[in-house]
Amino acid sequence: MTAALIDGKSIAASIRERIAGDAAAFRQRSGVTPHLAAVLVGDDPASAVYVRNKQRGCEQTGMTGSLHRLSADVSQSQLLELIARLNADPDVHGILVQLPLPRHIDDARILDAVDPLKDVDGFHPTNVGLLSQGRPRFIPCTPHGCQVLLREAGIRTAGAHAVVIGRSDIVGKPMASLLLQKGAGGDATVTVCHSRTRDLAAIVREADIVIAAIGRPHFVTADMIRPGATVIDVGINRLGQVLVGDVEFAEVSKVAGAITPVPGGVGPMTIAMLLGNTLRAARLQTGETLETAG
Numbered sequence: 001m002t003a004a005l006i007d008g009k010s011i012a013a014s015i016r017e018r019i020a021g022d023a024a025a026f027r028q029r030s031g032v033t034p035h036l037a038a039v040l041v042g043d044d045p046a047s048a049v050y051v052r053n054k055q056r057g058c059e060q061t062g063m064t065g066s067l068h069r070l071s072a073d074v075s076q077s078q079l080l081e082l083i084a085r086l087n088a089d090p091d092v093h094g095i096l097v098q099l100p101l102p103r104h105i106d107d108a109r110i111l112d113a114v115d116p117l118k119d120v121d122g123f124h125p126t127n128v129g130l131l132s133q134g135r136p137r138f139i140p141c142t143p144h145g146c147q148v149l150l151r152e153a154g155i156r157t158a159g160a161h162a163v164v165i166g167r168s169d170i171v172g173k174p175m176a177s178l179l180l181q182k183g184a185g186g187d188a189t190v191t192v193c194h195s196r197t198r199d200l201a202a203i204v205r206e207a208d209i210v211i212a213a214i215g216r217p218h219f220v221t222a223d224m225i226r227p228g229a230t231v232i233d234v235g236i237n238r239l240g241q242v243l244v245g246d247v248e249f250a251e252v253s254k255v256a257g258a259i260t261p262v263p264g265g266v267g268p269m270t271i272a273m274l275l276g277n278t279l280r281a282a283r284l285q286t287g288e289t290l291e292t293a294g
């Protein structure tokens, strides 16, 4: 391996420590404990693990994490009722609806129903619009985590060609939007590749920074990487008992300049960013004036 390893686990740990300190200071001045309410529908084991880790993260940073568990056959209107209750509850500052939802539920209807001031995932159209205009309120956690990893690893984004593979609303699109913004962590020239992109490998080979968010194990191979490029692997794929990313790590790490591992790269950053957004939501709702997210 010649690439520098970008250690998301330790970077996330130090961010969490800082958030715990900020949360304690906030509790002291406001008397309020930030509270994240997670909504989990159905019994998908991976979703249950993600939600549990998020709850645990809240507890470890001095915040409250509550779980609202609903059966897979819950109706859309029952789910909307729960969200309306959480929106109206002054003790709840952040609301997270764990995706994916069962097929009979319209994701967009549910995400649109979350109060934008409590939308710690940053998926509400108002928050997507604010991000797109370069004045984010809540930045979606996974792409934000990728951006912070680049910053912490000392990777310059200004003027760099960043290629994002994947165009989901959760990762690819907001990632592209963040890298495109003016200022620190942005100012990149951004190309977004997706399932209909022609000659994807040739485009990726042009990249100084590659963000892989496809959901296909080992999709990105060494021959697609320009020597010295930075590779951020968002993918989480289960191959038997093993978790692997979207990047063929063993080979790509011989060519890349810097790379994130899976696990221990982007995953821990996602939760750290969510905790940051939860504290931010509590500060917003108690009337504190905030700097722009970032």
Ligand code: NAD
Residues within 6 Å of the ligand: 142, 165, 166, 167, 168, 169, 170, 171, 172, 193, 194, 195, 196, 197, 200, 213, 214, 215, 216, 234, 235, 236, 237, 266, 267, 268, 270
């Ligand atoms: P998604 O399925 O919603 O989107 C995948 C994207 O990849 C699509 O836009 C599609 O166009 C593109 N794609 C699929 N096949 C392709 C192909 N053959 N060529 C080019 N592009 C192709 O997935 P998502 O929610 O964006 O997640 C992507 C991956 O990231 C998944 O493995 C997911 O588990 C992982 N993920 C990780 C975290 C984390 O915290 N680390 C968070 C969210 C998602």
